[in-house]
Amino acid sequence: MSLRANRHRWFGAVAFLALVVTMLFLVAPIFAILTNTSPRTLIDSLGEPANREALLLSLKTTTLAIIIIVAIGTPAAYFLAMRSFRGRSAILTAIELPLVMPPTVAGIALLAAFGPAGLFGPVIEGLGVELVFQTAGVVMALVFVASPFYLRQAIAAFAAIDPGLIDTSRTLGSGPLRTFLRVAIPMAKPSLASGVALAWGRALGEFGATLLFAGSLVAVTQTAPLAIFARFSDPNGFNQAIALSVVLIIVSAALLMAVKLSGGDRALEGRGL
Amino acid sequence: MAIGVTLLALSGCGSSGPEDDPLIVGAASSLRTALAEYQGEEDSLEPVRVSFAGSDLIASQIRQGAGIDVIAAASTADPTALYKDGLAERPVEYARNEVVIAVPTESDIDAIEDLEKPGLDIVIGDDAVPVGTYARKIIGGLPTQTGDAIEQNVRSEEPDVSSITAKLVQGAADAGFIYATDVLSAPEDIKAVEIPETLQPTVVYSAAVVSDSPRPEDAARYIDDLLSGTGAEDLEEAGFLPAP
Numbered sequence: 092m093s094l095r096a097n098r099h100r101w102f103g104a105v106a107f108l109a110l111v112v113t114m115l116f117l118v119a120p121i122f123a124i125l126t127n128t129s130p131r132t133l134i135d136s137l138g139e140p141a142n143r144e145a146l147l148l149s150l151k152t153t154t155l156a157i158i159i160i161v162a163i164g165t166p167a168a169y170f171l172a173m174r175s176f177r178g179r180s181a182i183l184t185a186i187e188l189p190l191v192m193p194p195t196v197a198g199i200a201l202l203a204a205f206g207p208a209g210l211f212g213p214v215i216e217g218l219g220v221e222l223v224f225q226t227a228g229v230v231m232a233l234v235f236v237a238s239p240f241y242l243r244q245a246i247a248a249f250a251a252i253d254p255g256l257i258d259t260s261r262t263l264g265s266g267p268l269r270t271f272l273r274v275a276i277p278m279a280k281p282s283l284a285s286g287v288a289l290a291w292g293r294a295l296g297e298f299g300a301t302l303l304f305a306g307s308l309v310a311v312t313q314t315a316p317l318a319i320f321a322r323f324s325d326p327n328g329f330n331q332a333i334a335l336s337v338v339l340i341i342v343s344a345a346l347l348m349a350v351k352l353s354g355g356d357r358a359l360e361g362r363g364l
Numbered sequence: 365m366a367i368g369v370t371l372l373a374l375s376g377c378g379s380s381g382p383e384d385d386p387l388i389v390g391a392a393s394s395l396r397t398a399l400a401e402y403q404g405e406e407d408s409l410e411p412v413r414v415s416f417a418g419s420d421l422i423a424s425q426i427r428q429g430a431g432i433d434v435i436a437a438a439s440t441a442d443p444t445a446l447y448k449d450g451l452a453e454r455p456v457e458y459a460r461n462e463v464v465i466a467v468p469t470e471s472d473i474d475a476i477e478d479l480e481k482p483g484l485d486i487v488i489g490d491d492a493v494p495v496g497t498y499a500r501k502i503i504g505g506l507p508t509q510t511g512d513a514i515e516q517n518v519r520s521e522e523p524d525v526s527s528i529t530a531k532l533v534q535g536a537a538d539a540g541f542i543y544a545t546d547v548l549s550a551p552e553d554i555k556a557v558e559i560p561e562t563l564q565p566t567v568v569y570s571a572a573v574v575s576d577s578p579r580p581e582d583a584a585r586y587i588d589d590l591l592s593g594t595g596a597e598d599l600e601e602a603g604f605l606p607a608p
Contacts, residue, residue, distance in 0.1 A: 208535025223536045224485055224519035306487065306520025306531070313521075320523060324420040325492045326427065326445065 121340060128333045136334035144310040145318035146338060152226060152314060153294040156233035160241050160290055165283070168242050169271055172249030173257070183246070190239045197236055198303025205231070206304075228305035229312050237294040244286030248279035284353035288346045295342060315339055386413040387582050388431055390422035392438035392569070393524040394461065394495070394542075397549035398602035399436070405589040409582055418493040418524035426451055426574055433577040434586050436569070438525075438543075439494035443572040452572040453580075458590040459569040460605040462544040463498045464556040466532050471539070474557055476506070479539055480513035487531045487540040490521040494567075495528070499541035501565045529554070543567070545603040568608060 136142060171182065189197060203209050205222055215222065222228040252275060260270040276283070298316040305312040307321065319335045322328030387409050391399050396416045403410040415422070419437035423446055426432050435452065437443050443455035467473045479486060489496025503511045519537065522528045529546050531537045533553045547556040571590060573583040589595040591607060600606075 202534050202536060206534055206536050212535075302523070302527070303530075307490070307522060308518070308520050311519075321490055321492070321521075324418060324424045324523070326420075326424070328492075329424070329427075 124333060124336055124340065128330050132330050133334040133337055136331040137338070139331060141309050141313075142318060142322075142331055142335055145313055145315045145335065148226070148229075148310060148313065149295060149315040152229045152233055153291055155230045156237060156294050157241075157287060157291055159230070159234050160238045161283075161287060164238055164241050165245055165276070166271070168245035169249050169275060172246050186242050187239050189236050190243075192236075194236060194297065194299030195303055198232065198300035201232060201235060201300060201304040223304065224306045224308070224312060226305075226311055229301050229314060232300040232304045233294040233297050236297055236300055237290040240290040240293050241283075241286040244282045244289065245279065248282030248286075249275055252278050281354040285350040288349040288353070292343050292346045295339060295346075385579075386411040387433050387579060387586060389414045389434045389436060389586065390425065390430075390432045391416050391436040392419045392422070392494070393417060393526040394438050394546055395436060395569075395602075396526065398545070398599050398604060399595070402595050402598045404582075404586055404595070405593045407594075409586055412586065416526070418489070420492040420494075421523065429576075432574050433579055433583040434571060434573060436571040436587075436590070437494065438567075438569055439497065440568055440570040441494065441497070443570045446574075447572060450575060452574050453584075455570040455572040456587050456591070457568050457570045457607040458587065458595075459599050459607055461567040461569065462564060462605075463495070463502060463541055463559060463567060464544045464547060465539055465559060466529070466542045466547050466550070466554045467539045467557055468532065468535060469553055469555050471555075473539055476502075476514075476557070476559055476563070477510060479517065480510050482513070482516070484517045484538045485519045485536070486514065486517045487520045487522060487528050487537040488518055489525060489528060489541070490523055493522075493524055495525045495542060496521060498565045498567060502541065502559055502563050505563045548603040566608075569604075 137146075171179065192200075202223070205211055205215055207216065207223060220227070222231055256274060256278070257270060260274045261267070265273065296316055297314070298320065301307075301312065301314060302317060302320075307313045307317045309318075313321065315335050315338070319332045319339075322332035322335070387404075389399075389412060391414050393416050399414055402414075403412045415432070417425075419435075419439060419442045422432065422435050422437065423442040426435060426446060427449075435443055435446065436458070438461070440455060440457065443452055446452035447455055465473070465476060465479065473479065488499040491497065491500065503514050505511075506514070520531065522531070525542050525546055528537075528540045528542050529550055532540050532542075533551055535553070539557075544556060547554060571587045573580050573587065577583050586595070590599065596606075
């Protein structure tokens with residue numbers, strides 16, 4: 092055995108060890124939370140009205156947020172993917188900013204923009220819309236933090252469509268709307284689906300921006316992550332915090348499975364995303 | 365390996381001896397201004413590291429085994445509960461405070477009854493944090509109709525007093541129940557409306573040494589000095605009243 096081969100084997104072992112450490116570190120907390128409390132206690136905790144309200148509110152607000160993100164984000168992403176113009180890369184960067192922005196900063200930014208004393212506060216008030224302390228404010232915070240997850244996937248998916256196909260569709264007499272609906276969307280579908288799942292996962296876990304911008308009130312603005320925080324500090328509520336956490340872990344895992352099964356992440360491989 | 369060493373250093377286990385480890389204090393959010401600089405009598409306990417949060421959250425962290433040496437709460441409830449469960453030593457009362465209604469400076473609210481006006485946005489603490497418990501006590505002491513009307517206006521139950529103050533300073537809420545000392549340390553965007561003597565709850569702050577603290581003597585000195593010394597001076601300067 093040459094020295095060289097020996098050295099390679101040594102590195103392989105270290106890399107394998109690194110993988111084991113990584114797996115233990117990532118899986119241990121999930122394992123711990125799933126085994127912390129008996130299933131009986133968990134199910135009882137979920138019977139508490141305030142916890143059911145929190146889960147229902149999370150379901151409602153994340154669904155609304157995803158509908159808004161898809162309805163507005165899909166054509167916006169299509170426009171960005173199909174055109175090249177000055178300032179395009181600046182727009183792409185701006186769109187991704189909420190991805191790396193701390194959620195609490197997002198909450199303060201939303202207050203500064205849309206709060207009663209904010210930049211656009213008077214305009215919003217003039218329209219008769221209330222956001223702060225309202226369910227609508229929660230949805231707004233979710234749209235803000237989750238939309239980049241969808242937009243990134245959608246832009247990449249549309250950009251990957253062979254421009255020849257779009258041209259052919261237009262040559263065959265289809266208008267731009269028809270081409271968008273009948274050619275572009277079907278071809279981008281797997282990536283769009285995984286974008287939806289990723290954005291949904293992010294929205295479901297949203298905490299900081301919601302608390303700062305919309306507050307926390309049972310059945311109005313207290314989503315599941317906020318309820319977990321409220322129960323955690325209550326000596327009798329720790330089991331309920333765990334029960335809600337388990338539900339969120341299961342739903343998040345299901346969303347991740349949806350990403351894998353939709354093939355959306357495969358479609359993006361090799362494109363540096 | 366490098367990561368392991370870094371984590372050890374960050375967690376404090378890597379330093380040379382227990383004397384170098386900071387004393388960890390979990391303090392109520394309302395103590396942020398008063399205790400941010402306080403390092404024990406004449407800085408004798410330096411380095412002291414203070415984590416500010418709702419008293420209930422600090423108590424939960426102690427129950428989960430966080431390495432906190434002292435709890436300085438905004439009520440007697442959490443330290444007493446920890447003491448009864450054998451997780452902390454006997455609590456010591458070290459300060460008093462008052463609850464006020466904080467409103468934006470330009471607000472025309474000047475009495476608690478003004479809070480029943482429909483459509484007001486009122487923010488209080490959640491039912492686990494002391495400032496939320498006090499607010500509920502005050503509202504509960506009002507005639508039922510007034511109390512119910514005020515409850516109808518509660519738009520958010522915040523995890524600690526800082527986040528109530530922030531909502532008021534940001535102009536997001538019309539009124540909130542916070543401590544008199546919070547208004548003193550807040551920017552000039554908000555002012556205090558007094559609560560009638562008869563409705564004012566007894567707001568007594570108590571502190572306790574956490575039972576499994578590796579430095580019980582230092583922890584006890586930290587608390588003693590809050591009663592009479594640099595700590596007491598810092599509390600007084602921030603507007604706190606002496607312990608009963």
